[in-house]
Amino acid sequence: MSINEEQVRNEVREWLKENWSPNLDLVEWRLKLADSGWGMANWPAEWYGRDLPVSLVPAVEEEFSKIGALTIPKSGIRMLAAATILNHGSDMHKEKFLKRIITGEDVWCQLFSEPGSGSDLAGATTKAVMVGNKWVVNGQKVWTTSAHKAHWGLLLARTDMDETKHRGLSYFIIDMNQPGVETQPLMQMNGHASFNQVFLTDAEVMPDFQVAELGDGWQVATTTLMHERRAADSLRSWGQASKGDGPIYDQERVETETTMQPYKWYPQRAGRVDLIMDRAKETEAIKDPAIRQEIAKLMTLHKSAEWTARRARAAQEQGKPQGPEGSLGKLAASNVARAAAKVHTLISGADAMLTGEDSPMDGIIAEILVSFPASSIAGGTDEIQKNIISERVLNMPKETRFDADKPFKDIPRNTVS
Amino acid sequence: MKFSFSEEQEEFRSFLRRFLEEKSPTTEVRRLMATDAGWEKEQWQKVNTELGLTAIAIPEEYGGQGFGLSEQCIVLEEMGRSLLCAPYFSTAVLTANAILYGASEEYKKKYLPEIASGDLTASLAFTEETGAWDISSMSMCATKNKNTYRLTGIKSFVLDGHMSDLIIVLAKVDDNSGSQRLALFSVDSTAVGLTKNLLNSTDQTRKLAKLTFTDVEATCISSDDVTEAMHKTFLKSCIGLSNEMVGGAERLREDTLEYVKMRMQFGRSIASFQVTKHKATDMLADVELAKSAAYYAAAAFDDGESDIAATASIAKASASEAYMQTAINAVQMHGGIGFTWDNDTHLWFKRAKSSEVFLGTADFHRELMMQSWDQ
Numbered sequence: 001m002s003i004n005e006e007q008v009r010n011e012v013r014e015w016l017k018e019n020w021s022p023n024l025d026l027v028e029w030r031l032k033l034a035d036s037g038w039g040m041a042n043w044p045a046e047w048y049g050r051d052l053p054v055s056l057v058p059a060v061e062e063e064f065s066k067i068g069a070l071t072i073p074k075s076g077i078r079m080l081a082a083a084t085i086l087n088h089g090s091d092m093h094k095e096k097f098l099k100r101i102i103t104g105e106d107v108w109c110q111l112f113s114e115p116g117s118g119s120d121l122a123g124a125t126t127k128a129v130m131v132g133n134k135w136v137v138n139g140q141k142v143w144t145t146s147a148h149k150a151h152w153g154l155l156l157a158r159t160d161m162d163e164t165k166h167r168g169l170s171y172f173i174i175d176m177n178q179p180g181v182e183t184q185p186l187m188q189m190n191g192h193a194s195f196n197q198v199f200l201t202d203a204e205v206m207p208d209f210q211v212a213e214l215g216d217g218w219q220v221a222t223t224t225l226m227h228e229r230r231a232a233d234s235l236r237s238w239g240q241a242s243k244g245d246g247p248i249y250d251q252e253r254v255e256t257e258t259t260m261q262p263y264k265w266y267p268q269r270a271g272r273v274d275l276i277m278d279r280a281k282e283t284e285a286i287k288d289p290a291i292r293q294e295i296a297k298l299m300t301l302h303k304s305a306e307w308t309a310r311r312a313r314a315a316q317e318q319g320k321p322q323g324p325e326g327s328l329g330k331l332a333a334s335n336v337a338r339a340a341a342k343v344h345t346l347i348s349g350a351d352a353m354l355t356g357e358d359s360p361m362d363g364i365i366a367e368i369l370v371s372f373p374a375s376s377i378a379g380g381t382d383e384i385q386k387n388i389i390s391e392r393v394l395n396m397p398k399e400t401r402f403d404a405d406k407p408f409k410d411i412p413r414n415t416v417s
Numbered sequence: 418m419k420f421s422f423s424e425e426q427e428e429f430r431s432f433l434r435r436f437l438e439e440k441s442p443t444t445e446v447r448r449l450m451a452t453d454a455g456w457e458k459e460q461w462q463k464v465n466t467e468l469g470l471t472a473i474a475i476p477e478e479y480g481g482q483g484f485g486l487s488e489q490c491i492v493l494e495e496m497g498r499s500l501l502c503a504p505y506f507s508t509a510v511l512t513a514n515a516i517l518y519g520a521s522e523e524y525k526k527k528y529l530p531e532i533a534s535g536d537l538t539a540s541l542a543f544t545e546e547t548g549a550w551d552i553s554s555m556s557m558c559a560t561k562n563k564n565t566y567r568l569t570g571i572k573s574f575v576l577d578g579h580m581s582d583l584i585i586v587l588a589k590v591d592d593n594s595g596s597q598r599l600a601l602f603s604v605d606s607t608a609v610g611l612t613k614n615l616l617n618s619t620d621q622t623r624k625l626a627k628l629t630f631t632d633v634e635a636t637c638i639s640s641d642d643v644t645e646a647m648h649k650t651f652l653k654s655c656i657g658l659s660n661e662m663v664g665g666a667e668r669l670r671e672d673t674l675e676y677v678k679m680r681m682q683f684g685r686s687i688a689s690f691q692v693t694k695h696k697a698t699d700m701l702a703d704v705e706l707a708k709s710a711a712y713y714a715a716a717a718f719d720d721g722e723s724d725i726a727a728t729a730s731i732a733k734a735s736a737s738e739a740y741m742q743t744a745i746n747a748v749q750m751h752g753g754i755g756f757t758w759d760n761d762t763h764l765w766f767k768r769a770k771s772s773e774v775f776l777g778t779a780d781f782h783r784e785l786m787m788q789s790w791d792q
Contacts, residue, residue, distance in 0.1 A: 277790060286791055289784075296783030299790075300710070300731050307420075307709035314421035325705045332702060383695070390694035394674055394701065397689035 005059050008052065012038060012063040020069040022246035026255070029248060030072055030103040039072040039102050043086065047094050048102055068244045070252055073104040075231075076259045077146060081108040081154055081173075083227040088212045088220045093173065097152070104255055109150035109176065110228075111141040111198060112221060116414035119384050121156075121225075122166050122218055123403075123413060126200060128157040135172065135205040137180070140197065145262050147183045147196035150176045155205070156221050159214055161409040168408045169217030173209045180204060190370040194262035229379070268367040269374045270333065271340025273302045276347070279360070285347040294346055298339045305332035324393045331385050334376035341372040420716055422491075430491050433468070437499035440464060443761045449502035450621035450764075454580050456502045458538075464503070465535035471509040472533035475517070480530030485719035486653060490660035490711070497664030500622050500764055504538045507577040510657045511650065512539035512585050516638070519601045519646035524638035528583070528603075540581040542572035542628055543647070550777045552599070552647045557588040559602060559635060566590070566602060566637050568630040574775075578626030579615045582606055586635065587647060598642035602635035609633070620771035622764065652729040655776050656718055659711040659729075659736035662772045666704045666740040669765045673700070673747040680752075693750065700746050707732075707739035727789040730782035737772070737779040744769035 019032055033039030034048045041060045043049025052060070064071050073079075082101045085093045100106040117123035126139025137157055147153070153174045160168040174181070180203030185193035212220050243249070280286040280295055305328075312326035345352045348360055355366035376382040390396040403411045422430070449456055465471055474489040475481025489510070496505060513532050516525055531537035545556060557570040568586060578584065584604040589597045604611060610633040616625045639646070674697055677688040687693055714732035717725055744766040748755040755762045773779070 281791070286787070292787045293780060293783050296734070296786045299786065300734050300783070301706070303728075303731050304706040304710040304713075304735050307713040308706055310420050311709050311712065318421055320421075324701055325709065328702050328705055331698070332706065335702075386695040386698040387691070389698045389701065394694075394697055396674075396678065396694050396697060397686055399691065400689070 003052065003056065005056060008056050009059055009063055012060050016063065016067060016069055020067065022068070022244060022248050024248055026070070026248050026251040027103045027105060029070060031099075033072055034099050034102040040082075047086065047098055070248060072102045073255060073259070075256070077108040077110050077150075077154070078104075078106065079231065080110065080224050080227045081152065084154065084171075084211065084220060084224045087223050088171070088216075090208070090211075092208060093211065097173070106151045107146055107149045109144050109147045109153045109196075109198075110224065111144060111147075111153045111155040111174070111200075112224075113141065113143045115140055115142050119381055121221070122169065123411075124156050124158060124169060125413065126155075126157045127161075128155075128159050128170060128172065128205065130207075133207065135207065135210070137172075137174065137200045137203040137205060139200050141200065142186065142195070142197050144183075144196045144198050145194065146259075147176065147198050148185070149258075152176060153181075153198070154224060156217050158408065159217070162407045163215065164405060165403050165408045165411060166218045167215050169221070170214050171211040171217040171220040172205045173211060174200075174203060174205050175209075178203060188374075190265060190268075190367060190374075192262075192265050194265070265367055265371050268364060269337065269371040271337040271372055271375075272344070272364070272368050273298065273336065273340050275361070275364075276340065276343060279344070279347050279365075283347055283349070285349070288346075291343075291346045294339075294343050298336070298343045301332070301339055302336050305329070305336055308332065324389075327389050327393050330380065331382060331389070334382050337372040337375035341369055344368050420713065426488065426491060429488075430495060433492065433495045434498070436468070437495055437501055441499040441501045443500070443764060446500045446502055446622060446764060453615055453624075455577070455622070455624040456504055456580070461503045462535050469533075470505065471513070471535050474509070475513060475529050475533045479517075479525055480533040482533075485715075486656060487712075487715045487719050490657060490715040493657050493661040494664035494711075497661035497768075498668040500665065500768060502622055504540075504577045504581065506654075506658070506661065507540045507581060508532055508538045510654050511541040511576065512581075512583075514650040514653050515541050515543075515585055515587075515601060515643075515647065518649045519643040520638045521640045524603070537583055538577070538581045539583040539585060540575050540578040540626075541585050541587070541650075542575045542578060543587040544572065544574040546571050546573045546627075548574060550651070550781065552587070552644060552651065555587055555589065555599070557586070557630075558597075559588045559590045559600065559637070561590065566635045568602060568604065568633045568635045571627065571629050573616070573625075573627045575626045575628055576775075577624055578628050579613045579624060580626075584611075584628065585638070586630075587643070590637070599644050599647065600637050601639040601643055603638050604630075604633055604635045608635075618771065620767040622768055623771050623775075648726075651776070652726060653718060655729045655733040655782075656711070656714040658772060658776055659707070659732040660715060662736040662740045662769070663704065663708045663711045665765050665768055665772070666707065666736070666743045669740075669743050669747045669762070669769075670700045670704050672762070673697075673750050677750055696746060696750065700743055703739040703742055707735040710735040724789070727786045730785040730789070733777065734779040734782040734786070737782070740769040741773045 015036060015038060030039060037045060037048055037050035040048060041050045041052040042054045042057050045051045078101045082098060085097055112121055114124050114126060116125055126137065126141065128135045128137045153176050155172040155174045156169055157172060158168050159170040180201050182199040184197045186195045186197050187193045276295060285291045308325050309329055315323060344365055348365055351360050352369060356363045359366040387399060391398050469482060470492050472481045473484050473492060474486060477483040509532065516528050532539060543555065544550065559566045559568050568588060572586060584606055586602045586604055587599060588602060590600045592598050610631040612629040614627045616627055618625045677693055678686060680687045710732040714728045717728050722728065747762050748766060751760060751762055754760050
């Protein structure tokens, strides 16, 4: 009954031999992947997959990369959309959306966060009201990557003000190309605009674009967020386009470049510890005993965080239950980013006041100094992380809630929504 | 590199933990720390014979079990956790390694089997009154008189130096070419001219002695210069101590968590205050990161990793900061009761303090790291 890895590898190799060609058009190639199921082999066989266990996917991917065959675009919000639709969507959703996700033709965005609800995502106040035979949506969303290019949005909206907070939310797929959807770039303190604000003014959603039942919005959103967390964990690997010569590779490079554009400053956000020793030697800051201490403190933190991640992985590979070391990565990364920004400042001295071409490394150092605060906010603030770890890992009492049982309309909330 | 404990290692750890919980409860720690000796020979030999703890990392050819530093670090972590009062670190870590790396074959064969069997306790006298841990800063010189050597001078901060059967002394000696080399000498603890003063150490579970040598007869047990051997001994001891320290830090963290969950104020558990929850999470992060560094360093030593000097210093710096910070937080989170003698927190607080300094503070090790990266 169990599927043998060698068997799977043979099948992939066989299929690739028959089908792969670098002379194909990218979409044409990916249509083959969708039809054969080799693009997302762990998906159900009836929906462009092959019902393979997730554990065998790396073997499939390895066979692809051995001969330089391209896979499907496993990056960006579109994969979160696919996971959500597979879990909660109707057959109509699967039919309409999954194939164009595999080919990369459709761009997706996630309309969850609002100016009035960040850490408290379930406090969303964007409203969807049934008017005639359509949902009419009004509200404002924020931190929306790729909204300006997106064809479809994953929308969390409030459908019942009299219900409790979590039960009053529903989940929709919204057409981003319509008059009621206006997208504006949101400029960050580091000068980049990686995200958008989306203003929804009488935007329309057809009833069959609702995902799951009315009031199930929070549950569905949790699925999306779970996949987002996983994608964030593997962020480093999915930024790279395959190397190769030929039109299909050029097409993929353009696609990757576009998808990764918003994330260009992410390495700087993490503090660029990799630059520290070279910068310290180059500037001779390494001769300063006080700076030496700070560099060594940073390296101690950085190395022990790295070893903690390795320890967690090793335990996981042995099939042991996750220990506390597995939950500390994000907090440790915030601490490393903060410490690194401090040390880069010490190393750069007066140059740390400058930016752009006047500053060290053509602005890279300056970008670190104004990007690191995002580490401890994005994807769950340090404070929320500490609540979660103390409650789930240390079994400490849960925060007292004032918003769980009352109708949402009676809960105090931000006036700007 | 192997970076996870095997099933056998985990079993050994939990067996040892249960054993030490039974043999070394804090009532026992308090009884022994109040004595001048700091430990009891008969009791320690019984424990050691049953578990073979001093033999664990000594090569089989010298009567040991031939395990690596990683295995010995499990023992050290559990001893640090229970604050076991025993001459283990002095004998089986500092001295055994100095002999293993620095002594000539004759003396390895003479001493290591006796250490492995637990019959011999030994102290390594290398630090002097300056308290410098740097091997090259040692000033004691041995003088040669025909075939015997004589030692004069002071060695201080010698772990268990007042009680050990054997003292191994690091001192310089003139070699035939007229320059000096570092050598190891063995001195009987009852030698004429040797005065042993027990120092008043804040951490009563870790006894330190000042040894004054006045023309004491000594046997040179090394043939070559031992600078390299002592460096290796120092690194290994730093890694060992780091593992011992994270064991203590984890125990403190767990006890403190248990206490705040139980303590009621303002009509609620103080563990329900967000400030307490966040502090508890910070403590978890401090201890877990220091544990990773300590475990990694032990595995890296066993694997012969080239950057081991920096790695050992990362482990020690990390453990020094984490243990002390955990201890400070532990007292704070206990509140008034945490500042009393009757409460056990101060036992680990003081161990954290002595370990923070022993073999070099975090600052000292950070400078060592930078030296090894910036050559």
